[in-house]
Amino acid sequence: MTSTSAAFAAAKAENRAALVGYLPAGFPDVDGSIAAIKAMVAAGCDVIEIGLPYSDPVMDGPTIQAAVQQALDSGVRVDDVFRVVEAVAATGTPTVVMTSWNPIERRGVERFAQDLADAGGAGLITPDITPDFAQEWIAAADARDLDKIFLVAPSSTDERIEMTTQACRGFVYATAVMGVTGARATTSELAGPLVARARTLGPAGLPVGVGLGISSGAQAAEVAARGGIGADGVIVGSAFVRTILDHPGDRAGYLRALGALTEELASGVRRGA
Numbered sequence: 001m002t003s004t005s006a007a008f009a010a011a012k013a014e015n016r017a018a019l020v021g022y023l024p025a026g027f028p029d030v031d032g033s034i035a036a037i038k039a040m041v042a043a044g045c046d047v048i049e050i051g052l053p054y055s056d057p058v059m060d061g062p063t064i065q066a067a068v069q070q071a072l073d074s075g076v077r078v079d080d081v082f083r084v085v086e087a088v089a090a091t092g093t094p095t096v097v098m099t100s101w102n103p104i105e106r107r108g109v110e111r112f113a114q115d116l117a118d119a120g121g122a123g124l125i126t127p128d129i130t131p132d133f134a135q136e137w138i139a140a141a142d143a144r145d146l147d148k149i150f151l152v153a154p155s156s157t158d159e160r161i162e163m164t165t166q167a168c169r170g171f172v173y174a175t176a177v178m179g180v181t182g183a184r185a186t187t188s189e190l191a192g193p194l195v196a197r198a199r200t201l202g203p204a205g206l207p208v209g210v211g212l213g214i215s216s217g218a219q220a221a222e223v224a225a226r227g228g229i230g231a232d233g234v235i236v237g238s239a240f241v242r243t244i245l246d247h248p249g250d251r252a253g254y255l256r257a258l259g260a261l262t263e264e265l266a267s268g269v270r271r272g273a
Contacts, residue, residue, distance in 0.1 A: 003094040004122045004147050004170035007046045008207040008232055017224035017269040019044055020209055021262065022098065022237035024051035025084040026076030027067040028244055032251055034087045036244060036258055041093045043259040044266030047233070048088050049125060052081045052099035063238045066245065078103055078112075082119040089120030096147060096170065098125040104137065113140035123147025123170050130160075131167035138167065151175050152198055154190040165202030171233055172198055176212040192229045209233030215242075220268030234269050 001009065011018035021040045027033050037048055051064070053071040081097065089095040097116060104112045104126075116124065123146040124137070131138065131150055141148045147170030152161050154176065165172050176191035191210055198208045210223050210231035215238070223229045243261055247254035
């Protein structure tokens with residue numbers, strides 16, 4: 001069992017979903033992102049996703065695009081991402097990197113995988129490559145016990161969902177909204193059927209994490225509810241990013257706000273049990 005799997009198992013033992021929090025490395029700056037993520041961990045995040053800033057985002061909406069561009073403009077590079085990973089992983093919280101494939105290929109798959117493992121990272125979320133085109137990454141990850149987290153969507157055929165989930169380790173990322181990331185006022189009616197299909201077609205026990213623009217404790221409870229969507233993990237990104245954007249230059253302010261938001265979301269995943 002990997003550290004990510006263990007975090008999901010621990011949440012399940014408490015009869016709740018895991019809370020997965022996302023922030024880009026280097027936003028608003030490298031030290032600030034470390035402080036921000038540690039605040040999220042302290043307030044209740046079970047798993048952390050660290051975004052690797054990339055100039056050509058595949059699925060990021062305007063909120064995350066703004067954060068990523070700020071990080072890039074400040075000179076953040078891949079080595080800085082691993083520095084953030086190392087600092088967060090040192091808290092004992094499973095830490096995965098979400099990245100487009102290009103930076104991995106540019107650095108070299110073996111080198112990237114080893115750097116991630118050396119930093120204490122738990123694995124990778126790769127939104128723009130599917131398992132049938134990721135053989136080199138799968139081999140490198142397996143050699144280092146790194147999680148391989150691929151994405152499924154409402155448009156995925158049963159055949160694609162089965163192939164994708166069979167290749168995953170840690171959890172499978174269910175993108176229950178057809179479109180880019182961003183906080184939304186309501187949850188998607190596509191989420192429940194997608195979770196059910198991933199569970200039916202995937203290997204027994206593989207957790208299903210859902211990301212669909214969650215921004216409140218009430219939405220987190222709905223996504224986690226066993227009588228509703230029933231996700232094993234509630235993934236939140238844009239809401240955390242927006243909290244920092246709303247406090248420009250005010251680290252103390254955004255750290256307090258991040259803590260409050262995380263506590264609300266953590267309470268939500270427990271209400272959904």
